[in-house]
Amino acid sequence: MMSPPxxxxxxASNTGWAGNNYAPAKSTARQVIVAITAMALLACYAPTLxxxxxxxxxxxxMSHGFLVPIVVLWIVWRERARWRTLPAEPSRWGFVILxxxxxxxxxxxxxxGLFAGSLAFLVSVTGAVLSIGGFAWLRAxxxxxxxxxxxxxxxxxxxxxxxxPLQLLASRIAAGILTxxxxxxxxxxxxxxxxxxxxxVLEACNGIRYLLSLGFMAVVFAYLAxxxxxxxxxxxxxxxxxxxxxxxxxxxxAGWLPSLDASTPHxxxxxxxxxxxxxxxxxxxxxxxxxxxxxxx
Amino acid sequence: MKQLVALLLxxxxxxxxxxxxxxxxTAANFGVLAGSAVTNxxxxxxTGDLGVSPGSAVSGFPPGIVxxxxxxxxxxxxxxxxxxxxxxLNAQGRAPGTVVAGDIGGQxxxxxxxxxxxxLGITGNLTLNGAGVYIFQIASGLTTASAxxxxxxxxxxxxxxxxxxxxxxxxxxxxxxxGNILAQASITVTTGATLxxxxxxxxxxxxxxxxxxxxxxxxxxxxxxxPSSLILVAIGxxxxxxxxxxxxxxxxxxxx
Numbered sequence: 001m002m003s004p005p006x007x008x009x010x011x012a013s014n015t016g017w018a019g020n021n022y023a024p025a026k027s028t029a030r031q032v033i034v035a036i037t038a039m040a041l042l043a044c045y046a047p048t049l050x051x052x053x054x055x056x057x058x059x060x061x062m063s064h065g066f067l068v069p070i071v072v073l074w075i076v077w078r079e080r081a082r083w084r085t086l087p088a089e090p091s092r093w094g095f096v097i098l099x100x101x102x103x104x105x106x107x108x109x110x111x112x113g114l115f116a117g118s119l120a121f122l123v124s125v126t127g128a129v130l131s132i133g134g135f136a137w138l139r140a141x142x143x144x145x146x147x148x149x150x151x152x153x154x155x156x157x158x159x160x161x162x163x164x165p166l167q168l169l170a171s172r173i174a175a176g177i178l179t180x181x182x183x184x185x186x187x188x189x190x191x192x193x194x195x196x197x198x199x200x201v202l203e204a205c206n207g208i209r210y211l212l213s214l215g216f217m218a219v220v221f222a223y224l225a226x227x228x229x230x231x232x233x234x235x236x237x238x239x240x241x242x243x244x245x246x247x248x249x250x251x252x253x254a255g256w257l258p259s260l261d262a263s264t265p266h267x268x269x270x271x272x273x274x275x276x277x278x279x280x281x282x283x284x285x286x287x288x289x290x291x292x293x294x295x296x297x
Numbered sequence: 298m299k300q301l302v303a304l305l306l307x308x309x310x311x312x313x314x315x316x317x318x319x320x321x322x323t324a325a326n327f328g329v330l331a332g333s334a335v336t337n338x339x340x341x342x343x344t345g346d347l348g349v350s351p352g353s354a355v356s357g358f359p360p361g362i363v364x365x366x367x368x369x370x371x372x373x374x375x376x377x378x379x380x381x382x383x384x385x386l387n388a389q390g391r392a393p394g395t396v397v398a399g400d401i402g403g404q405x406x407x408x409x410x411x412x413x414x415x416x417l418g419i420t421g422n423l424t425l426n427g428a429g430v431y432i433f434q435i436a437s438g439l440t441t442a443s444a445x446x447x448x449x450x451x452x453x454x455x456x457x458x459x460x461x462x463x464x465x466x467x468x469x470x471x472x473x474x475x476g477n478i479l480a481q482a483s484i485t486v487t488t489g490a491t492l493x494x495x496x497x498x499x500x501x502x503x504x505x506x507x508x509x510x511x512x513x514x515x516x517x518x519x520x521x522x523x524p525s526s527l528i529l530v531a532i533g534x535x536x537x538x539x540x541x542x543x544x545x546x547x548x549x550x551x552x553x
Contacts, residue, residue, distance in 0.1 A: 051422075054424070054448075054450065056527075057450075058448065058449075058450045060525035060526065060527075061525075061526055062526065063525045063526050063527035063528075064526035064527050064529065064530040066527060067527065067530050067531065067534070071534070113421045113422065113444060113445075114421075114422060155444075156444040156445075156446055156471055156472065156473055157443065157444040157470070157471035157489070158471075161471060161489045163491065163509060164340055164341075164342060164489075164507065164508075164509055165340070167342070167509075168340065168342075190342055190362065190364070191364055200344070200364065205523065207523075209523045209524075209525070209526050209529065210523055210529070212526055213526045213529035213530050213533065214529075214533075216530060216533075217530060217533035217534070217537065220533075220534070220537065221533075221537050224537060224541055225537075225540075225541060247523065250523060267524045267528075270523045270524045270529075271524055271528065271529070271532050274524075274529050274532055274533065275532060275536050278533055278536050278537070278540075282540065
């Protein structure tokens with residue numbers, strides 16, 4: 001379907017649903033339904049949302065959760081020209097998904113935990129979109145909905161299983177980097193001893209923070225910079241080794257230069273390294289585009 | 298005189314309200330301390346010393362790693378056990394506090410003493426909110442469910458949380474626990490669970506399986522945590538905006 005020019009859609013006199021013969025009154029009614037549904041979801045999931053806010057506030061690995069809803073809402077707003085043109089064809093499947101979300105929330109309330117409750121919230125939001133707008137709307141809003149997965153709380157079972165291996169991996173790679181650079185290092189498990197200066201790769205140094213932040217940025221950057229949907233997955237996959245290597249590099253730098261262990265230089269070096277990770281993603285995207293172009297030709 | 302009495306009463310009241318930490322003595326140096334044996338499976342990491350006394354069985358290191366010393370049936374471990382007994386009796390002898398029973402998962406507790414007359418369980422998340430001392434007097438066992446978490450917030454620290462367990466403690470698979478466990482008998486940390494604190498068992502064994510045990514005292518080695526993910530993503534968004542809007546920025550600069 002051809003999209004109407006953006007200027008038409010953004011005209012103040014054209015309050016949405018352009019090109020689909022929807023009267024403004026009907027559009028207003030639809031907006032009221034959307035607002036009531038949003039409020040009902042917020043009310044039903046208030047304890048879960050409070051739990052998510054608490055985790056974002058107390059856990060530095062998950063504090064990016066505050067920014068995820070803002071970015072998601074901005075993307076929805078940015079895409080308004082696209083989804084406003086779509087016909088609203090409510091689907092009964094939406095109620096099935098809403099019921100599934102409610103069931104999950106019930107199980108979460110019985111003791112399954114915050115992760116299950118948060119997932120139930122996202123399932124219910126998906127159900128609400130389907131109930132009000134139908135499958136066309138769901139397709140149009142699929143990307144921002146998938147992006148909300150980055151604000152889900154940690155699944156403790158998985159997190160605790162990967163923490164130790166990641167700590168040891170970061171220690172091993174950091175020791176390897178230092179050795180390759182000709183700097184003598186003794187590694188005892190997760191502790192690096194560089195000429196008497198000892199650095200411990202703690203749970204908070206395991207790289208999860210870089211992994212989640214860079215993964216989110218990879219997907220957002222691919223969305224903003226590229227029209228190919230597969231690029232989002234490709235950059236997300238590329239972000240994994242980049243984040244692990246960058247974290248190990250950060251640990252190696254802290255071992256090599258004791259002055260970097262102080263809080264301010266350490267934070268600055270961590271931030272600079274993250275920008276370098278983003279630059280690497282830009283290079284990866286260019287390389288992938290070149291490979292894709294040569295494949296097409 | 299009246300003012301002095303009031304002052305003394307005030308001081309006494311404040312001491313009662315703000316409970317003092319349980320003195321661990323030399324046991325504070327240990328991440329893991331057992332009476333009979335320490336058994337490990339998998340790549341566990343213990344930050345802090347590991348000791349056994351009066352028993353002498355330690356197995357599973359390596360593949361387990363101890364970032365500290367290992368004291369097996371020596372004078373250091375014996376002294377730590379003496380100090381552990383004193384700490385255990387200190388915690389047990391404190392005036393009973395708020396009565397808790399069954400499962401305390403899902404609750405948010407503030408500093409104070411909590412007393413359970415039988416077994417205590419934690420399913421889901423238990424939040425300890427606020428700076429201060431938390432003492433849990435548990436007459437029988439302590440069991441945490443798989444994937445459960447003890448979350449410290451509002452200034453609560455693992456060093457100031459004490460779990461006096463009348464029999465044995467079991468931390469569920471993949472759970473995340475905080476505080477000092479002072480168990481009369483044994484402590485079992487099941488697969489993938491992490492303990493931000495100490496596992497101190499008076500008479501029984503401490504069993505580990507691919508765990509991280511981080512004593513708050515530790516060996517004093519600095520870590521290198523990355524900036525928070527909020528800062529990283531904020532930096533990322535600004536960088537992405539600058540990169541994607543570089544054309545307009547250059548034009549603006551040229552105009553200036």
